[in-house]
Amino acid sequence: MERKQSEPIGNLIQQFLRINGLETPYNEHRIVEAWPAVMGNIISQYTKEVFVKNRVLNVKLTSPAIKQNLMMERKNLVLRLNQYVDAQVIEDIHFY
Numbered sequence: 835m836e837r838k839q840s841e842p843i844g845n846l847i848q849q850f851l852r853i854n855g856l857e858t859p860y861n862e863h864r865i866v867e868a869w870p871a872v873m874g875n876i877i878s879q880y881t882k883e884v885f886v887k888n889r890v891l892n893v894k895l896t897s898p899a900i901k902q903n904l905m906m907e908r909k910n911l912v913l914r915l916n917q918y919v920d921a922q923v924i925e926d927i928h929f930y
Contacts, residue, residue, distance in 0.1 A: 862886040864919040869893070872911075872918050877904070891915065891927045901929045 851857040865886055870878040883894035891912075895901045904911065908927050916922055 858923075861919060861921045861923045864921075865891060865915055865923045868915055868918045872914055886924060889923070889925045891924045893927060893929050895929055905929055 848857070851860055866884050869881065869884045869891075873881070877900060880895050880897040880900050881893060882896055883892075885892050893904075895904070904927075911927055912924055915924060
């Protein structure tokens, strides 16, 4: 019996997700879960809701001041969140 080439399990899981159309929903879930880790405890306390729709991260905040500050940093936040999950998941962030 010949031995087949071994592949890292991470690559196999990635292929499985891609083949079954689960890669995008999985990455969207990872972005939502990454929000508190990337933003920290203070911002997370003012966050009510986070979800992805059409490659846009939607974030509901309870503080108008924090909302205004984050709106100015939107492009940087998109880059940081995508880097955190190591995938190009979102293109923009909308705060409301």
